[in-house]
Amino acid sequence: MSNPLGTLYGLGMGPGDPELLTLKAARVLSRVDVVFAAASTKNDYSLALAIASSHLPPGAPVVRLDFPMTRDPAVLARAWRASAELALETLRQGKDAAFVTLGDPMTYSTFGYLRRELLAIEPRARVLAVPGITAPQAAAAAAGVPLAEAGESFAVVSGVAGTEAMRAVLEAVDSAAILKTYRSFPKIRGLLEDMGLAEKARFVSKLGMPGERVCEGLGQVEDKPSYFSLILVKKDKR
Numbered sequence: 001m002s003n004p005l006g007t008l009y010g011l012g013m014g015p016g017d018p019e020l021l022t023l024k025a026a027r028v029l030s031r032v033d034v035v036f037a038a039a040s041t042k043n044d045y046s047l048a049l050a051i052a053s054s055h056l057p058p059g060a061p062v063v064r065l066d067f068p069m070t071r072d073p074a075v076l077a078r079a080w081r082a083s084a085e086l087a088l089e090t091l092r093q094g095k096d097a098a099f100v101t102l103g104d105p106m107t108y109s110t111f112g113y114l115r116r117e118l119l120a121i122e123p124r125a126r127v128l129a130v131p132g133i134t135a136p137q138a139a140a141a142a143a144g145v146p147l148a149e150a151g152e153s154f155a156v157v158s159g160v161a162g163t164e165a166m167r168a169v170l171e172a173v174d175s176a177a178i179l180k181t182y183r184s185f186p187k188i189r190g191l192l193e194d195m196g197l198a199e200k201a202r203f204v205s206k207l208g209m210p211g212e213r214v215c216e217g218l219g220q221v222e223d224k225p226s227y228f229s230l231i232l233v234k235k236d237k238r
């Protein structure tokens, strides 16, 4: 009889501070047979693995999965499928595996692609996510800015969404976290200035890492900030 399928866990490592790992993620890490991490998502993998490392069983194999930084749909589809096949091979041996990712596995994480592809190939596979603390949550704590209070609405905005899409969301909500700001920071700053929101915005970068920084207003921020940068915007109406 063949082995029952193992379980793939998507584990959030938190945004950078190793103490922001959940007890559940640490427990799962300590008993998996194999650990997977993305091999090319702009600096993410090494930090997620570094956070995971002290919780791993001795000798647990670490396998890098290729998620290329390209927009070519054919290249992406091939890479995601190959990564899913590789992970499935482990599960088919009856082994449990963890895919470690920064922040939360269900928020802008390559785990989403891996999960989808793996279930498309093998719908009976057990794929579970263990939530992690997201960068916006850690940024709110570092900046001392509540993300939302009382009847306020809060949005997570992608900094690569385009200026008009960002404007529409920012007009509609009371509070927002803009992630992925590194690629087009001057454009985002221009938009927030135009909307009268730049002075109150908080720029937060390298949370939980050496060089962590919180700036009030965006005037002091360089045009090409770190990949690990986000902006909190709160329209304080009181």
Ligand SMILES: C[S@@+](CC[C@H](N)C(=O)[O-])C[C@H]1O[C@@H](n2cnc3c(N)ncnc32)[C@H](O)[C@@H]1O
Residues within 6 Å of the ligand: 015, 016, 101, 102, 103, 104, 105, 107, 108, 109, 133, 134, 135, 136, 178, 179, 180, 181, 182, 204, 205, 206, 207, 208, 227, 228, 229, 230
């Ligand atoms: C691909 S998203 C990953 C989000 C992550 N899965 C989460 O739940 O927070 C990467 C973006 O998250 C933000 N980010 C992640 N870690 C961060 C950190 N330690 N400090 C500041 N921003 C961070 C940055 O905006 C970065 O460009």
